[in-house]
Amino acid sequence: MAYTLQQLSDIEDIKLLKHRYFRGMDTANWDLLNSLFADDVTVDFRGGGYRVTFTGRENYMTFLKNSFHSDAVAMHYGSMPEITLTGDDEAEGYWYLYDIFIQADTRSQTTGTALYKDRYRRIGGEWKIVTTEYDRLIEFVGPMDASTQVTVQYLATRGLKPEERQDIRHLISFDASHG
């Protein structure tokens, strides 16, 4: 059994879509990110002590801009794709995430992994993310080692400054029971 050329092309394009998502997040490339989501995208991220749930591309962009701001030191490393085509213009995918997030001002560090389950749809000829959710597999939270210095922080000059940020607490619920 073999895939068709169209199927292999679609699998490659869906991988590109998600690679752009992680690159866009860690480089504050909002135009790139805005092109990746369906208008009615739904999100459900279940972390340790937080749960992020909302609908719509505009909410997604607000969430991303206000999470990966000028005080964020962020790595989102997503790989190990398992893409399944479920129709001519529909697909599903697992991705495995390894992420580091340091709040530069407080030096609080969160390190973890998560398993994404996404659905994709071809809309106007382009693959878009239509639903995305994850469950955390492991997560640690603690202070960054006192003698370690942050020597590069790409988002410092590109992320939203404190006075530019919006409150996004309506998109997140904080509760130790999510962990």
Added chain:
Amino acid sequence: MAYTLQQLSDIEDIKLLKHRYFRGMDTANWDLLNSLFADDVTVDFRGGGYRVTFTGRENYMTFLKNSFHSDAVAMHYGSMPEITLTGDDEAEGYWYLYDIFIQADTRSQTTGTALYKDRYRRIGGEWKIVTTEYDRLIEFVGPMDASTQVTVQYLATRGLKPEERQDIRHLISFDASHG
């Protein structure tokens, strides 16, 4: 020179096979894992201070269930595949692993990388792992930082509880000289 459609399909399917392996391990998905190995699979993992060697799918499942148990905080991040088709139904592959393993009760942490060399065979229409081995490239062992808290541990409720575990010391030899 180009690959055939069948060859590109096989390469994609072998990548899926190994992605499922790493996902299965970190989520205690024993049914998934059990479907990935040839009956006579052979294993040889050469780590720092340990060497794991055995034959057979049943031993492999025993090893996995008793390594990624309810006290394990585990990440197995495998990527950078180099798949070579060596016959119509045979292939080889390199994979690069980055892994974190924390023993939740003792807070001992092992972090490392390894280079896998695998052989795959199509059996009954499905690609299976027939031999897998790795050499560690780097490895560190130490206590987890005292002020860092584990906030998510997926295996805690899904891995084998202490009273369910089997002794697997016959599958592993411990010797500082393997490092």
Added chain:
Amino acid sequence: MAYTLQQLSDIEDIKLLKHRYFRGMDTANWDLLNSLFADDVTVDFRGGGYRVTFTGRENYMTFLKNSFHSDAVAMHYGSMPEITLTGDDEAEGYWYLYDIFIQADTRSQTTGTALYKDRYRRIGGEWKIVTTEYDRLIEFVGPMDASTQVTVQYLATRGLKPEERQDIRHLISFDASHG
């Protein structure tokens, strides 16, 4: 829209090229690395406090051999490829790097990520790296935790010994302003 079989084959081969690059570096496989670059390859790596710039495969090999020497504990984990074919024998690619570098003698540790932008060319039937550059996204520098032991260091016996090393300061400029 679909890729051709040749295009999908080229994308796979370019992924292999870069996977070999990272594997070669962390295993001191100089023959493998030497086969991956165009003769007139150009390099520009912009890190925190350092910038590496030069031209030519010979300089590249000198740089690699003298960076990943017998005192280096090194991980170069590159993934999330975004390969764009720009001609029959030309391509570009983004790659996301996560790397750890520990100087074993001083126990100084650098951890970071970088976004690579490469250009590739098919030369004599083989894809080669013709330009490679990166910008650091995040970087931390600090001492390795005192109670953590390095238990495997693959490069210790394979990397260049102190007396075999060459001075490579002409290939690197050190300046806090690059961060």
